[in-house]
Amino acid sequence: MASLFGLIIMGAVLTMITRQSVHRQTNVESSLALSAAINNLEQIRAVPTTGLPALDGVGFDVPGLNGAPGGLPPVNGDVDGLPGKLTVALDQNTGGVSIYRVDAVVTWDGVSGPRQVRMGCLIGERK
């Protein structure tokens, strides 16, 4: 009886360790995805407004912890093999002024299953 009880405790503890490690890895993955999304949105700010629609659907990579490419694996079936994707849509067009909604979405196959991070912003021509 005591042995069984001990085994159950050990099993629970080992499960907790595994869950902790998965949680840590998931945090690291989310951090990488966020960094890549922010970087791409910053880079898009340097693109002329007229060039924004052409970026719709363009994929991007997520660098790893040491800056090397391929930090996050894309989900199965990803067309371009890159976990990141930009979406650009016209949000408002008034009086000749166009404002675009730009989203940077990272979808990857993480240690705790498929995950997604999405960051968006509105971009218009600076006066």
Place this chain on the structure above:
Amino acid sequence: MSTHTRNHAGFTMIELVIVLTVALPMVFAITRTTTVVNRTVDTNVSAAETVGYLRRASRRIAEFVRPGKLSTVMVPAIKDDVDAARATSIGEWIAPTDLVWRPGIEFKSASGLLSINASLSTLPRRLVHSLESGELPNDLDDDGDGLVDEGTIALRENGVTLSLIRNVEKFSLSLEGRLLRMRLRIARKDGEGRVLRSFLEQTFYMRNN
């Protein structure tokens, strides 16, 4: 006169040996596992703190860099600049060249005092990686504390130096048009003296000319 009947029944030596044989390895295993769990939790907490610290550091630098005026940017010369006659000595502050990684930056920012007056500037602000005493920029742990080329990112303005971020092992910046790319590596020690490192490459869009 009364007669006491004492019960001398108890555990035999064989019973005790059997119990100890079963119990001792279990106690040892549980103790060992608990130690491993504690270490794992400590490592996870420290790693999460390091990543969080790095992100806060990046945001702190962004607050200074984003309003920077591109036309006022100066950078410290490196060996390639001296070789190309763009500077006379390493560390001399010169106009930037695109796509070259450098250990610091100087710029003026829109002051923010009058939002409608974008031409109003701050004094020059300088961000540099300032090494701790005992460390040299040689990719080695010169002071034997486990950290490599560690120091602080210092902000210098109007003769005042502020330490913005500590435990910085690498800090370099590269310009490409209005985009300023930053590489930042932080290293920290956890409670058991293990060194945890975290790296970030972040891009900032410089808003002003």
